[in-house]
Amino acid sequence: MADISVHIGDLHLKNPVAAASGCFGYGTEYEDFIDLGKLGAIFVKGITGSKREGNPSPRMVETSSGMLNSVGLQNKGIDYFISDIYPEIQHYNTHIIVNVSGSTIEEYVMVAEKLNDLEKIPAIELNISCPNVKEGGMMFGTHCPSAIEVTTAVRKVYHKTLIVKLSPNVTSISEFARAVEGAGADAVSLINTLLGMAIDAETQEPVLATVTGGLSGPAIKPVALRMVWEVYNSVKIPVIGIGGIMNATDAIEFMLAGATAVQIGTANFIDPRVTVKVINGIEDYLVKKDITDVNDLVGALKIPGQL
Amino acid sequence: MKKQIHDFQIIANRRVNEEYFVLSLSGNRQLPEIKPGQFVQVRVDNAPNTFLRRPFSVYDVDYKKNILYLLIQIVGEGTRILSELKKGEILNLIYPLGNSFSLPDGEKALLIGGGVGVAPLMLLGRWLKEQKKEPVFLFGFRNYGLLVDIDLFTGFGKVHIATDDGSTGEKGLVTQHSFLRKVTGDISMVYTCGPDVMMKAVALWAEKKDIPCEASLENTMACGFGACLCCAQETVHGILHVCTDGPVFNTKELIWQI
Structure with missing residues (x-):
């Protein structure tokens, strides 16, 4: 039996497969389908300082091999999370990692400070890359000085594992990875959704109420793989790969590109049991390839002609 | 009711008219109670341009014969592919989803x-x-x-x-x-x-x-079970979701978008 556990900073994951934020609710939505305790971690839905209603409908449109969404960080705020959701999910036999978002640095800091006190939350994922909110969100993730500023500010108050989720909507994602590494991030996760849009030629109107939205699903996988590979070659901290993973082979490709762990997002909507299938598939692959430690896959990409 | 995900076999695909058809589906296990108004999420296989599942209201249930019926209108590629399925083919469903209609006070x-x-x-x-x-x-x-x-x-x-x-x-x-x-x-x-x-x-x-x-409302939804939060419906209580708060709503709560 191969060892499939990995480390993200001080955090020990029983396997490299996690559920991605925004696609997995608070985990409870999937309890009928899988044993959540099998997962390496659950990145729960993005949480902000106060309640957000999210964007108007339509918020979603299917696209070729993917979907565009403009949910807009709908959530009931950090205080509601602490009082009503945390007590319901803290018994999970997996790491609960909270995705943190905000419109101002103060908001990020306030949420991170409150989460620091929750015993069963060992890490946060700083969402500086949500494309669907008017203020903040992606602004912090596409302007390097802002990315440094928010990471530095949160690092000061947050003493557990700090993961920063990067936006692909930049010219050089490695630059941002290096910047947040320098600002104290313990790991980076990438990619968040790619900014896109859909148009209805019949009505000549945009399909989404917000006009633009975030593209996810297998359509973005090649872009995500390239970015993970670039970032892996640019930073020393662990990289968590995200973007269109539908099965174990996709997950293995991300690990070969340099991801220590992966997050599965959109695929959960189509197959709510996909995370567990990916874990099993990785184990099968390791046996087949006679690999005893899953960490040996990380960055093991073989480029012909290069040693 | 616990949500399930199972393969069903197509027992019959009956053309109702030019645009509509009824799929009769049977699984290996006894159907759970499905309440009127609840829906299923159908995975459309072998459809390159159909990525997400398709939500359909349950048309009818025959517990004795263990058959679930779906009435479907052909509107796009996904439903067209479903309309061409033959007896014996397999369809993967997530079900039962959503709330249900309530009982009237009078007769x-x-x-x-x-x-x-x-x-x-x-x-x-x-x-x-x-x-x-x-x-x-x-x-x-x-x-x-x-x-x-x-x-x-x-x-x-x-x-x-x-x-x-x-x-x-x-x-x-x-x-x-x-x-x-x-x-x-x-x-x-x-x-x-x-x-x-x-x-x-x-x-x-x-x-x-x-x-x-x-x-009973319709909305674009990715998951159907409350995770994606895409099927937003404006109501007097704020934004609710068609898949878990609905699809059935008391119309006094709704803020119509038309």
Whole structure:
């Protein structure tokens, strides 16, 4: 039996497969389908300082091999999370990692400070890359000085594992990875959704109420793989790969590109049991390839002609 | 009820008319209780441009034969591929999803459907009859050729019909049907499913008559079980979600977007 556990900073994951934020609710939505305790971690839905209603409908449109969404960080705020959701999910036999978002640095800091006190939350994922909110969100993730500023500010108050989720909507994602590494991030996760849009030629109107939205699903996988590979070659901290993973082979490709762990997002909507299938598939692959430690896959990409 | 994900075998694929078909599905295990108004999420296999599942109301359930029925309209590639499935082929479902219609206080209930929106009203009609209630149907279709299983609905209650072109029943919209003008105090509940404009008009009529009204809504959804938060519906309580807070809503709570 191969060892499939990995480390993200001080955090020990029983396997490299996690559920991605925004696609997995608070985990409870999937309890009928899988044993959540099998997962390496659950990145729960993005949480902000106060309640957000999210964007108007339509918020979603299917696209070729993917979907565009403009949910807009709908959530009931950090205080509601602490009082009503945390007590319901803290018994999970997996790491609960909270995705943190905000419109101002103060908001990020306030949420991170409150989460620091929750015993069963060992890490946060700083969402500086949500494309669907008017203020903040992606602004912090596409302007390097802002990315440094928010990471530095949160690092000061947050003493557990700090993961920063990067936006692909930049010219050089490695630059941002290096910047947040320098600002104290313990790991980076990438990619968040790619900014896109859909148009209805019949009505000549945009399909989404917000006009633009975030593209996810297998359509973005090649872009995500390239970015993970670039970032892996640019930073020393662990990289968590995200973007269109539908099965174990996709997950293995991300690990070969340099991801220590992966997050599965959109695929959960189509197959709510996909995370567990990916874990099993990785184990099968390791046996087949006679690999005893899953960490040996990380960055093991073989480029012909290069040693 | 615990949500499940299973493969079903297609027992029959019956063409109802030019645009609609009914899939009869049977699984290896006994069907759980499926309430009227609940829906399923169907995975469309071998469809390169169909990425997400497709939500469909449950049309009918036969617990004795262990068969689930879906009434589907061909609207795009996904539903076209489903319409071509043959007996014996496999379909993967997540079910049962969403809430359900509630029981009326009185005996008589009016079920108003438009087009493929009649789908959840079959199981609802069956249930109401079982509960010793008296369902009456009022359906709107574009024309005679698009009528759906009127004989089956008639088994649960009287069916009134309106068509756009007058090819059968009364000509015009369901809300213009003479039956509505004759309604006195005996109808204790209105249920509706169909195009938003129709449901909104029905809701306004019911409100004027001071009859409670429930509507089964449609929305674009990725998951169907409350994780993606895509199927946002504005209500007097703020934004709710069609997949878990609905698809059935009391129309007094709704803020119509049309």
